[in-house]
Amino acid sequence: MQNITIGGRTVDASSPELRALLPRAYEQKLRPMCMCKEPAVPMYIARLDDQHLIKRMPLSGRDHDPACPSYEPPYELSGLGPLIGNAIQIDATGKADLKLDFSLTKRGTRSFRGAPAEGAEPGIRSEPKKLSLRAMLHYLWEAGELTEWCSAWAGRRGWGRVRTSLINAASQMTARGGPLSDMLFVPEVFHADDKDGIAARRAAALKGVHATGSGPRKLMMIVAEVKEFSAVRADYKIVVRHLPFPLMIEDGVWRRLATRYETELELWRSSEAFHLIVIATFGISTAGIASVEEVALMVVNEHWLPFEDTHELRLLEKLSHLKRKSVKGLRFNLPRDVPIITATLPEQKPVPVAMFIVPASAGDEYEQALANVIDATPEITPWIWRVAEGEMPRLP
Template identity: 35%
Template structure:
């Protein structure tokens, strides 16, 4: 289909038709897999919940803390400028791995810069891997996750340069293409190979965590021949910092979820990768992030009930601050933010949740295991279509993302 390509070349305007009471602009952007219609920054919560462009209000999650500070959208170009709390250059101060990630993100960064976990959450959200619809069941795999992450990073900039060339996401291993995969990996690692001081960021699924000759190594799925190394001190801090995430991963069945790693790294002279800032993120079999067993149960219930929702992410918000764990988008008259309640909640936690529940634009409900979720709407989710023939003068006929392969 050449419609979006022509619209992109002619800078034709577009508007979403999901609501008749307001004008919601869209724009055409080019990605690796083709052209796509995208919503303007900050407009997600204004779309109808049935619309593919809908997104939960930023103030319900940690996105509200960093938006406009560590994350700045350019409405003219669609570019996203990120401020990182970790370096992408290895200087004298980084002669040995010194940082795992931010232990107290709200206090250390306060929304002004992104930790490694914050960057991972931003990319996951921008890739819309936080969105779930029943039609996705059985269709989201590593090929899809990798493609969406790379496309999400395409128009991101950090440290004065494009983030895309610094992001390495391993492709799905195929034995019959092992030589081609090795060659493409060699090319992708060019920035780190050309200079030992250049650091890149890897995002992949953890397969093994074990001992190595001088410390420990993490093996990523699809990268059996390329482990990522930690020295002994770094490994000790790694296990102390990510004890909960490791336990969630090890205690779940192999087909019940995944453990995602994001880390900055540089290459030694031998070609081995040495990690610096690290973050771990458990995800379900649907690749939806979760923080604890109760939140994992909430996601299981929502998926098994065939609900449509957006998963809230903490980004760099402190663990003591509540977020909307999911926002149901298949409810009437508006979306419903679901907030987890536990027996261990303190008075301070309840007070903070009361402030969160006052967020306008959505309804709110509390949930604990065993409780039902608010019922879905009775009508089917609306899907707009593209009308031919194409007329650049009336490009606002498009109402949802479309992809040209």
């Protein structure tokens, strides 16, 4: 049971009374408080598919009692750990101020063809000072609670739910002195009966990234699902779902992108059930053509959970049938040769479980790094699958 205090009243989080309170509390911008600990833990109200829900503040999962449904194991287990206090700074209200390792402005009017050689995703590295474009996508996914899953949610998570979760997450973030939600575009699910309304909202959202002259111009981030990549004359285009125009990308940069994200593309193409997520910075020329400046990719399964290889996919499949919640760990800026948590079982009794997959290629250095991660979090129980030793161990 989770008790929430809001507007001076304390009620059960699952009670009809709380659900009745939330719409007005949302309008009044009241702060819910989870009473699982003393002092109480701040939360916030999000609107999701015409429902009002209470969500935990960014990175506050560890502040809740382990028996609380809002509890999350320490973020040091994933690639998020090195970023906290550096690239991601949380203020007293729970809002996250982000330092970005990519530009949201473009000087001049030259085409994307002139982008520098490393124009695709800048720096997938263990740099803690700023968020790479891939790390930005991972943080939106985690803050939007899209890394969480239990069997009761099967069939309830589509692009509409994903979009709302991303927008809600962005509403709790700032970057470069402004709300991140003003810098992020996530396409709406297309509905023929609301075609004109969707077009009007899209035009309003993208108004600021249309080029108007030769001076510096604003860029935005887009997060969307890739439908296909295709060649067009000398360049390539990225066709994304629910968007009536493609994102143009110069041929040479596309080739570097395809090389850098070869694994993600191979996994995506292996099954129609998987989705490929693109995050890119983009602008729109005076001719009305949308061109990306920097781009990163992430593959997710049918439940929109990210995975890096077939071993992670197999574990996620096993976990997807559990009634208890599991949480997928993400890499953020860290390279693939650095061990991170694959998933956690935060509701496992008597203590949460951290799940690690050790690749067959891992050597002594990797094993030592893994041991250091485990030793630093004695409050959890480790579960380890060493791929070189054979089949997956039994789940806890």
